[in-house]
Amino acid sequence: MDQNKIPQATAKRLPLYYRFLNNLNHQGKRRVSSKELSEAVKVDSATIRRDFSYFGALGKKGYGYNVEYLLGFFRKTLDQDEVTDVALIGVGNLGTAFLNYNFLKNNNIRIQIGFDADTDKVGTTISDVPIYHIDELEEKMEGIEVAILTIPAEEADIVTEKLVNLGITGILNFTPARITVPNHIRVHHIDLAVELQALVYFLKHYPLKRNKVDE
Amino acid sequence: MDQNKIPQATAKRLPLYYRFLNNLNHQGKRRVSSKELSEAVKVDSATIRRDFSYFGALGKKGYGYNVEYLLGFFRKTLDQDEVTDVALIGVGNLGTAFLNYNFLKNNNIRIQIGFDADTDKVGTTISDVPIYHIDELEEKMEGIEVAILTIPAEEADIVTEKLVNLGITGILNFTPARITVPNHIRVHHIDLAVELQALVYFLKHYPLKRNKVDE
DNA sequence: ATATAATTGTGAAATTAATCACGACTTGAT
DNA sequence: ATCAAGTCGTGATTAATTTCACAATTATAT
Numbered sequence A, B: 001m002d003q004n005k006i007p008q009a010t011a012k013r014l015p016l017y018y019r020f021l022n023n024l025n026h027q028g029k030r031r032v033s034s035k036e037l038s039e040a041v042k043v044d045s046a047t048i049r050r051d052f053s054y055f056g057a058l059g060k061k062g063y064g065y066n067v068e069y070l071l072g073f074f075r076k077t078l079d080q081d082e083v084t085d086v087a088l089i090g091v092g093n094l095g096t097a098f099l100n101y102n103f104l105k106n107n108n109i110r111i112q113i114g115f116d117a118d119t120d121k122v123g124t125t126i127s128d129v130p131i132y133h134i135d136e137l138e139e140k141m142e143g144i145e146v147a148i149l150t151i152p153a154e155e156a157d158i159v160t161e162k163l164v165n166l167g168i169t170g171i172l173n174f175t176p177a178r179i180t181v182p183n184h185i186r187v188h189h190i191d192l193a194v195e196l197q198a199l200v201y202f203l204k205h206y207p208l209k210r211n212k213v214d215e
Numbered sequence C: 001a002t003a004t005a006a007t008t009g010t011g012a013a014a015t016t017a018a019t020c021a022c023g024a025c026t027t028g029a030t
Numbered sequence D: 001a002t003c004a005a006g007t008c009g010t011g012a013t014t015a016a017t018t019t020c021a022c023a024a025t026t027a028t029a030t
Helices: A008-026 A034-041 A045-053 A067-077 A093-100 A103-107 A134-140 A153-165 A192-205 B008-026 B034-041 B045-053 B067-077 B093-100 B103-107 B134-140 B153-165 B192-205
Strands: A084-089 A109-116 A129-133 A146-149 A170-173 A186-189 B084-089 B109-116 B129-133 B146-149 B170-173 B186-189
Touching (some): A008 A034, A008 A045, A008 A067, A034 A045, A084 A093, A093 A109, A093 B093, A103 A109, A103 B192, A109 A134, A129 A134, A134 A153, A146 B192, A153 A170, A170 B192, A192 B109, A192 B146, A192 B170, A192 B186, B008 B034, B008 B045, B008 B103, B034 B045, B084 B093, B093 B109, B103 B109, B109 B134
Parallel strands (some): A084 A146, A109 A129, B084 B109, B146 B170, B170 B186
8 A cells, every 4th residue: 555665574563663662651751762662672773763764754863752753653554543353263262362362452453253163152252252153254254354263273274265255355374274365365374383393493403692691 | 503504584484394294294195396385385485495405405306305204304303303391381361272282292392381370270280281380480390491471461571580590491472571581591472462463554555466367 | 218397406686684883963961 | 052972864784585597307208
């Protein structure tokens, strides 16, 4: 839409900046430097300044950034002014964790509806979100363009196909399956086993150096 | 340790390759090409060949890769021959999802022990993993170097400090807090709210082009 | 045997991202 | 006023990653 010039790496960090600016604002802080922000979010300060610079000159030399202004700017940039509705497919432990997370307050994202195959869950409400049977997907997805997939891997392909037919545009996929979708649909994969195994691999093969001074 | 020449981007993909090779092997497949693998894991085939090439010539021109051989090679490379023990801190919905995931079978990673502050959970066993009270962290963490952090953000700093003092080397952090640790400790952050918000941002600002032929 | 199709491994090029380093500007103290 | 300390924005550089594209090799069909 707008500026496709913003690097993807930068775009991925924006929500992080946004949350910490929110924190600072709640703490009543008026100004913040890239150095302070760097320590809070663990991103190099030059990278932060570079990231911000893609949006123009948001700070003041010798001063830093005005928290409220920056927050307001990112709210607009991240479309925080309009609520995004999403559906949650699969109300197991992982799915329930999502339902209990207050995305509406912090991210202006609302989990509108949940689906599950378990008839014990169907008809209940978790954190105000109604749970329907997965067979009702077709009728109930009206107007929802984003889905979180927290179902067993074996069902990933079937459910994905249904979602695609219903005109979804984005899927956050937590199943270990790498689902196949048409080109115009965006899928972000978060694979918990891969993340854990990757961490273990890094620990063994990329040992970090101990500091002279270790608190 | 071994070859620090392997790019981090490559290292992160290894567990993914490993799982799909495992799948293929179970399906009785003998050979596989980078093209096939590419379609399965959604990684460009040239990237796959490049990734593999860091470990030497694992395939045969005009033929592809021998599934069994490749699987064996990665098993060794990913240290799949020795079990890695990890602790799970925080047995809420997200934590329970981890406990029910069979990392031992697929990844040779064993969640040895869980901790929680809720006395109703303490003393129970979830998927054969015993749950202890968080106050017992000091006594029970003997020999465990990796922790999965699935606790509320407010407790992240206190618990992290304890883990650091106990000599942990790696943390998989699911809290929204960006925890601070000494340099020699590796932390991987997985921030569910950030991931969801980033997906929404990409959907709005980086719309994907529809294909001519859309199945 | 020979020809054809498939596929790797990798130099080279392209792209993307991170970092350095410094001029310009702002603040606040004296 | 003047100065010192702090900080941004960014050109330039370096680093990391991906992708192209093709010679070399292998398998398979005839």
